[in-house]
Amino acid sequence: MFRRPFKGGAIFLVLAALLILGACGTKTAPGEGTGPAGGESKTDSAxxxxxxxxxxxxxxxxxxxxxxxxxxxxxxxxxxxxxxxxxxxxxxxxxxxxxxxxxxxxxxxxxxxxxxxxxxxxxxxxxxxxxLGAYVAKGKNYKSAADLPDGATIAITNDPTNQGRMLLLLEREGLIKLAEGKGASATTTDIVENPKHLKFLPMDAPLLPRALEDPKVDLALINTNFALQAGLNPTKDAIFMEDKTSxxxxxxxxxxxxxxxxxxxxxxxxxxxxxxxxxxxxxxxxxxxxxxxxx
Missing domain, CATH: 3.40.190.10 (Periplasmic binding protein-like II)
Known part of the structure; x- marks a missing residue:
């Protein structure tokens, strides 16, 4: 009687071949991957x-x-x-x-x-x-400190450290005189001479560029970082500045x-x-x- 070939042997051979191919496909080259031989990947270590x-x-x-x-x-x-x-x-x-x-x-x-x-x-x-620079308010036409009128209003920072610095700049320009020895620690209460009867408007430093839009303000002393943010050019727009030895x-x-x-x-x-x-x-x-x- 004719017998059909047993298929189990063929299936076994196919499975064995797949296992061999799979092992070859996952083989790790020396120095790659993880573990003692390869360590972490370059991306992780970097x-x-x-x-x-x-x-x-x-x-x-x-x-x-x-x-x-x-x-x-x-x-x-x-x-x-x-x-x-x-x-x-x-x-x-x-x-x-x-x-x-x-x-x-x-x-x-x-x-x-x-x-x-x-x-x-x-x-x-x-x-x-x-x-630090001094900037003329909108609508005003002052070219120097000497042009400021009697009773002019100057916007300055309310921060004590930078306020003293601003007052020293005004003193250098001959607009005010501060009490002896005050220096950078000076505040408006330390002004002992004010021949032009200047008025001062203290405010938060970031708001000083906006003061230039206030019709009551004649001049604003502005830190350079806030002046730059407001689109001002310190070397062109300021009528006077600290010198480079600040x-x-x-x-x-x-x-x-x-x-x-x-x-x-x-x-x-x-x-x-x-x-x-x-x-x-x-x-x-x-x-x-x-x-x-x-x-």
């Missing part, structure tokens, strides 16, 4: 470290994003820039460890904040100076335990580089002046 820095929009965040961020990326650091519109929150967030560093203030302001808030924040490097160097500030952090040191390395110096000089044309120092 994951960048994050560095979070708080900054004012102009020129601080601009410098960080345009020049510093790509250079730190080459160093394996992912720079996150958090922009603030005021002078209070960057130090609050740094003290509360929500930031690794901030870059927006000068040392007198930092010292005043530490004293008032009980912080112990420190500067690690100084990057630039922003000479001691108010803008610094990178950190908590004391972060001073030797390699990420912070690399941040300062880039900020103090010739590339950043050249960027500042070319972009801001004297409105911002490089002043590179490490503390």
């Amino acid at each position: 994951k960048p470290e994050t560095l979070t820095v708080g900054a004012s929009q102009e020129p601080h965040a601009q410098i960080l994003n345009d020049v510093v961020k790509p250079k730190l990326k080459d160093e394996g650091i992912d720079l996150k820039v958090v922009v603030f519109q005021d002078y209070v929150q960057p130090n609050v967030k740094l003290a509360e460890k929500e930031l690794d560093a901030n870059y927006f203030q000068h040392i007198p302001f930092l010292e005043k904040t530490n004293q008032e808030k009980g912080y112990d924040l420190i500067p690690v490097c100084g990057v630039h100076i922003e000479p 001691p108010y160097v803008n610094v990178v500030a950190v908590r004391p335990e972060s001073k030797e952090d390699p990420r912070i040191q690399k941040l300062c390395d880039v900020l103090l580089s010739d590339d950043v110096k050249q960027y500042i000089e070319e972009k801001y044309q004297g409105a911002v002046v490089p002043a590179q120092v490490r503390y």
